[in-house]
Amino acid sequence: MHPDLEALLALQERDKDVGAVKKAMEALLPEEAALDTELNAHVKALEDAQRAAAGAEARKSELEARIAGYKRMQEQRRQQLDYVREAKEASALMAELDLARSVLVKEETEHLRSGDAIVEAQKRVKDATKAHEAIVAQQTERRAAITAKRAELETRLGGAQAARAEATRTVKPALLARYERIRRGRAPAALFPLSNGSCGHCHTAVPLQRRVLIQQGQSIEGCEVCGVLLYAAE
Template sequence: MLPQIEDLLVLQDRDRRIAMLADQLEKLPIDEARARTKLEADTAAVDVAKKAILTNEMEIKKVELDVDTRKTSITRLRTQQFETRKNDEYSALGHEIERYGKDVDVLETKELELMEIGDSLRATLKSAEEALAKTKRLVEEDLKSIKERFGNIETELEETRAERKQLAESADPDIVHLYDRLLKTKNGVAVAPVNNGQCGGCHVRLIAATLIKAQSKEIAQCENCARILYIEP
């Protein structure tokens, strides 16, 4: 194999590594955003639980207010009943007191039910907060890992680019120029092996003259895709 081809294969290996690292670096913000979205569902669950508790507490206060209003009415009616001397008025007030008393019983039962619901809602909130705390820890670990990967990839990318620059500067400038031009249009493969008489890049069968040239000490290119060819030892 020609020394120039060997240099190009090393150069192509570094270019592939650079492309892979750059791609990984580009995807890290997506990974970071995906990690942060893990919090959304758990945060929403906590918010829903808190709103449910607030609504429940407001309903309890409303019931308590209704109970107090009716108890006040009962006290007032009893005072009127005590002061009246008319039997029919006394009886009518008694009926009103009884009706308000039944209302109080119903409301107090409802209040107890709402309190039980409140206990259940607080338990739900506790579970939601625990789940959120756990998710936060996992997300923090993910973000820390992503940050470390970002630093490691940047360092390796910088080192590989520096190595690539040295390799390019030490190689034949004409063939490096040809290689660079091909690399832009050949999907990262400017130098391809000959496989069973075919170009390893475009898989088109090569003519005899090209095969002979690839076997000699000359730079051979695929007549179809123009990739630089080499025959593996």
């Protein structure tokens, strides 16, 4: 085999190592995304419950303010009643007092209900908090395992990339540039073995004369169709 091809093949092996580590790192992503989705659903449920509880509290305060307002007005009417002299005016005030009283009864019933609503909403917050805490605890171990795996892969990637850089040193610059160019293309690798007289990548037949050159290691030949570099498999 051509000595430059041997150096390129060694480089291609190092690139395969780098690629394998990167693939293993990517394989961690779906599991992590699934954990995030699961957690986010619980975070959202908790936030919704908290918002509902805050809404129930606000509703109760609003009713309290309104009831206090009604009561103040009733008090004013009662005081006015002490001063009115005319029967017509007095009866009008009495009617207002009666009407306001019935409104107040309704508001006070609403107020009682709003207290129950707060209790209910707070119970839902408690349940959602519990569920959220449970999922966080449940995920802790799995997330730690992913983090450890990623750290291990980062170390391996560093090693593989260093070995790759080392392997490029034995390849001639022009050939290295050609190799890198092919790698950026569509073929999954830059070098392919001859397979039954054809390109190992695209299966186009390679003319006998060039096959002989490849087999004798006399020159470096590329496939005329897909452009990958060809070597004779042992």
